[in-house]
Amino acid sequence: MIINFHQITEDDIEQYSAFIKDFYIEVSDLAPPSLFLWRDSFQVQIDQTADYAVLLCTYHEATYCLAPLIKPGVDPAPILQRIHAYFHRQNQAAVFRAVPRELLSLFPTDRYRIIPDRTYWDYLYRTKDLIELRGRKYQQKRNHINRFQQFYPFTYHSLTPEHFPACLRLFEHWAAEKTGQPEVHEERLALKEAFKHFSLLNLKGGALEVYGEIQAFAIGSRLNKDTAIVHFEKANAEFSGIYAVINQQFIAREWADTKYINREDDMGLPGLRQAKERYHPFRMVEKFTVVEVGA
Structure with missing residues (x-):
C-alpha cells in the first residue's frame, strides 16, 4: 500500500475530529480548526483510515508531516514506511514537525535525528x-x-x-x-x-x-x-x-x-514571545522536528 494524501475537506475534518477523541492532543498544530483554517496557506493534505491519521504540509516550499496519530495496538512500522516512501519519491528524507515529546517513541534514534524546536513550542x-x-x-x-x-x-x-x-x-x-x-x-x-x-x-x-x-x-x-x-x-x-x-x-x-x-507558539518573534511570557505560562508544550537519517 502507498500513502494516499489528498487536500483536506470539510468531511475529512469531521472524521478527523471524531478520530482524535481517542488521543490527548496538546499541540496546537494538530487541532482540527488549525488544520482547516490554514489549509490553503500550508497546503494541508491528509491520509486517514480507522487506524491512523497523517497530515502533510507544504509551507514556504518546505514539505513535512505533522506527528502521525496511530491508534493504540496498531503497528506503526508499516505506516512510517509508507510515509518514508512518499518522501523518497520526492527525492527527500522524511521530515516530521511539531512532534510532541510523548510521540517521540515512534522514532528510534538510530534512524532519526530529533531536534528540539523552541520557536514552535x-x-x-x-x-x-x-x-x-x-x-x-x-x-x-x-x-x-x-x-x-x-x-x-x-x-x-x-x-x-x-x-x-x-x-x-x-x-x-x-x-x-x-x-x-x-x-x-x-x-x-x-x-x-x-x-x-x-x-x-x-x-x-x-x-x-x-x-x-x-x-x-x-x-x-x-x-x-x-x-x-x-x-x-x-x-x-x-x-x-x-x-x-x-x-x-x-x-x-x-x-x-x-x-x-x-x-x-510565538513563531520566534521577540515581541510576541515577550507578550506571552508576561502572562507566565504554567508550562511550555515542547515540540520537536524529526528527520530521517540515511535515506
Whole structure:
C-alpha cells in the first residue's frame, strides 16, 4: 500500500475530529480548526483510515508531516514506511514537525535525528490564572484592565454571525500598518474561513464593544477535555489596555470550565514571545522536528 494524501475537506475534518477523541492532543498544530483554517496557506493534505491519521504540509516550499496519530495496538512500522516512501519519491528524507515529546517513541534514534524546536513550542496557561490575575506578577495586567474600565465603557458579546463583518473591519484596521507581510494575508484568509465555518469547527468567540463599535475580538476552540486553544485575538491598540481586557473576558466568559489555555507558539518573534511570557505560562508544550537519517 502507498500513502494516499489528498487536500483536506470539510468531511475529512469531521472524521478527523471524531478520530482524535481517542488521543490527548496538546499541540496546537494538530487541532482540527488549525488544520482547516490554514489549509490553503500550508497546503494541508491528509491520509486517514480507522487506524491512523497523517497530515502533510507544504509551507514556504518546505514539505513535512505533522506527528502521525496511530491508534493504540496498531503497528506503526508499516505506516512510517509508507510515509518514508512518499518522501523518497520526492527525492527527500522524511521530515516530521511539531512532534510532541510523548510521540517521540515512534522514532528510534538510530534512524532519526530529533531536534528540539523552541520557536514552535506552545504556551500553556492555567485558566484560573488568566481569569483571576492574582499576585504581584499580574499587577501590571490588573492595572491595564482597571485603567481601561475606568476610561472606556464597554460591553462583552459572545460572538455570533452578526458580529463577523465588524470583526473583519477591525482586522483590516489592525492589518493596515502591516502591509507587505505575507503572514497577515495568510491570517486574513484563515479568519474568513473561521467565520465561514464557525459551526462546523465548533468555534467560540467573544468581542468587546466600545462606543458602539467592536474594538476587540477573540476566537478559540476546545483542544482536549481539559484545554481550550486561542486561534485569534485582535484589538484596536488605540484603546490602552484593551488586549488585557479581551484576554481576560474571553477566557472568563467562554472557557471557565477548562483547566488550561493553549495560546499557541510565538513563531520566534521577540515581541510576541515577550507578550506571552508576561502572562507566565504554567508550562511550555515542547515540540520537536524529526528527520530521517540515511535515506
